[in-house]
Amino acid sequence: MIGIDMDASISNPQIWLIGIIVFFLAYNYLTKESWKRLPPGPPSLPLIGSLPFLGSSDIREPLRKLANKYGDVFTIYLGSRxxxxxxxxxVIHDAFVKNAKVFSGRPNIFTIKIITGGYGIVSTEGEFCREQRRYALHILRDFGVGRSKLEGRMLEEITFFIQEMEKxxxxxxxxxxxxxxxxxxxIASVTFGKRMNYEDPIFTKFMETFNRNFRVIGSSGFINIFPFVRYLPGDLFHIKQLQxxxxxxxxxxxxxxxxHKKAAKEGKQDDDFISVYLKKIEEEKxxxxxxxTEKQLVCLCNDLFSAGTETSSTTLEWAILFMSLNSDTQARVHAEIDDVLGNDALPSMHHRIQLPFxxxxxLETQRLGNIxxxxxxxxxxxxxxxxxxxxxxxxxxxxxxYSVHIHPELWPEPEKFKPERFLDSDGNIDQKELIPFSVGKRQCxxxxxxKMELFLYFTSMMQHFNFKLAPGCPAPNMKGLLGLTNTPEPFHVLVEKRNSK
Ligand code: HEM
Known part of the structure; x- marks a missing residue:
């Protein structure tokens, strides 16, 4: 008969080891959040998480496939995150609008934290962010979003833009x-109170640096997943460059x-974001x-530039590309604008209702461009x-x-450029479920x-020019290049001056 010698077991180190392992496994299992039913998802591997299931660089389609398999709320792991x-x-509406209080935070992202230090709006959360967001919106509204002051400044800039295109x-x-x-x-005109000459070397250096910064952040997924790479010698991952x-x-x-501070001391009043904000700092001293604070103002300037330049300009780039590839649509836009504005009246926001197509x-550019x-x-x-x-x-x-904007039930033949889908049977705009600016408390x-910018720029461009792909230049891959935004692959167009009417 086989008996158990208790004394021998207690003193056997192997049994102790097995006991400890079993204890830790059981503890881990019992305290693991998964028993509380985390959203499902693909397996997560040590260190790299779900990366093998997310494709090489463009994760849009892999994410769609995962949604088909796991449902509209699912979990992935980027490294250990x-x-x-x-x-x-x-589901986006449910989370960001109906459960806005809980879903309006921002994650701690390494590259963003090293550069913003926790200031600004885009990467902050809580009461600090709410107060700053409210005040920034107040300045922008007061300053003229939806009013003629901002429209005037924009139209002035558009005049320079059209002249530049004409060259x-x-x-x-x-x-x-x-x-x-x-x-x-x-953005410069709203924030600083002045525009800059396109050839100005300071402006050129600023934009080059800004673009490099944007590109590095856009491709910094690896650094954010494996932040320890910052300790490697050299600057293989461009972190020092970013800083x-x-x-x-x-x-x-x-x-x-x-x-601005110097001008204020000399009694000169400026009408721009910085001037209004400086007065607020003084009031709150x-x-x-x-x-x-001034540190917050500096970061706000950067937020406005970062969030407001690339997004709008990329949308306008897509608009030119879509026009170059869809000559029937382009002709219909030209005809509508010619009817309402002729060839020299300046567009204004009140023309919007007369220009539904x-x-x-x-809107179709925003949907299919998926900026x-x-x-x-x-x-x-x-x-x-x-x-x-x-x-x-x-x-x-x-x-x-992206999943919203290419959903075939919402948008039949979603891969086709069809502006008519936004017109109801009376020819009026029906925006449907288009949400390029997101929804909820953190909405753009x-x-x-x-919206003012897209309308005034697009209408002015179409009033003055016809676009087609430059001969010998093939159409780019229409999926675009995914970074922080989805930009068109580089393309060349012929810009032809129009003589409408
Ligand atoms: C076509 C142009 C634009 C698009 C498609 C766009 C889109 C977006 C999106 C999707 C968000 C994220 C919202 C969220 O977190 O749920 C956002 C946030 C933001 N956008 Fe825009 N945006 C555009 C233009 C602008 C402009 C012109 C400005 C500046 C005046 C701006 C300033 C901001 C700011 C400051 C945030 C952060 C808001 C927050 O964190 O609470 N955006 N935008």
Whole structure:
């Protein structure tokens, strides 16, 4: 008969070891959040998480496939970071609008933290962010979003833009730089109170640095998943470059803020974001722990430039590309604009209602261009049960706006460019479930300004020019290049001056 010698077992180190392992496994199992039913998802491997299931660089289609398999709320792991992806309009709306209080946080992202230091709006959360967001919106509204003051400044910039395009007619043009400088000038005019000459070397250096910064952040997924790479010698992952470029941009904002302070001391009143904000800092100087500081103003300037330049200019680039490839649509837009504006009246926002097809073409550009396809990541600010799943506090949330904009039930033949889909049977605009600016409490702060910009720029461009692909230049791959935004692959167009009517 086989008996158990208890004394021998207690002193046997192997049995102790097995006991400890069993204890830890059991502890891990019992305390693991998964028993609380985290949203399902693909397996997660040590260190790399779900990366093998996300394709090489463009994760849009892999995310769609995962949604087909796991449903409209699913979990992936970027390295060891847990991320919940929301797929489709209903679930994004449920989270960001109906559960806005919990879903309006921002995740802690290494590259963003090293450059912003926790200031600004885009990457902050909580009461600090709410107060700053409210005040920034107040300035923008007061300043003229939806009113003629901003429209006047924009139209002035558009005049320079049209002149610049005219210099480039009848030869192959890659329009990215001209559009971007002009759109950056709109932000400069709102923020600094002045536009800059396109050839100005300071402006050129600023935009080059800004673009490099944007590109590095756009491709910094690897650094954010494996932040320890910052300790490697050299600068293989461009982290030092990122910091250097950011310091340069900050010094430029600071220089302009100092000029404003000097002007204010001399009694000169400026009518721009910086001037209004500086007055607020002065008003709050005796308020303990006021969130209105110069450091915050500097970061706000950067937020407005970062969030407001690339997005609008990329949308306009897509618009030119779609027009070049869809001559029937282009002809219909031309005809509508000719009827309402002729060839020299300046467009204004009150023309929007008379130009429904033009408006529908802009909406279709936003849908198919999918400029910010994965939105800006949110985070849940507390543990939450959502659609029967448990999502722990701090989890990063990705709203897959791309999934909304290519959903075949919402948009039949979603891959085709068809502005008519936004017109109802009476020919009026029906925006349907288009959400390029996201939804909820963190919805784009510049939406009003962006809509004005897209309408005035697009209408003016179409009033003056006809676009077609430059001979010998093939159409680019229409999926675009995914970074922070989805930009068209480089393309060359022929810009032809129109003589309408
Ligand atoms: C076509 C142009 C634009 C598009 C497609 C766009 C899209 C977006 C999206 C998707 C978000 C993320 C919202 C979220 O977190 O749920 C966002 C945030 C933001 N946008 Fe825009 N945007 C555009 C233009 C602008 C402009 C012109 C400005 C500046 C005046 C601006 C300023 C901001 C800011 C400050 C945020 C952060 C808001 C926050 O964190 O609370 N955007 N935008």
């Amino acid at each position: 847990r991320v919940v992806v929301l797929d489709g309009y209903d 480039n007619t009848d030869k192959p043009l890659y329009p990215q730089a001209i559009i971007q400088k002009s759109v950056a000038n709109v 250097r470029d950011y310091d340069y941009l900050i010094s430029e904002y600071q220089r302009i803020i100092d000029e 005796n308020v303990e722990d006021s969130s209105f 033009t408006e529908a073409t802009i 910010v396809p994965l939105g800006v990541p949110h985070a849940v600010t507390e543990d939450v049960y959502f659609r029967d799943y448990f999502i722990p506090k701090g989890t990063m949330i990705i709203p897959n706006l 702060l510049g939406e009003g300004m962006a």
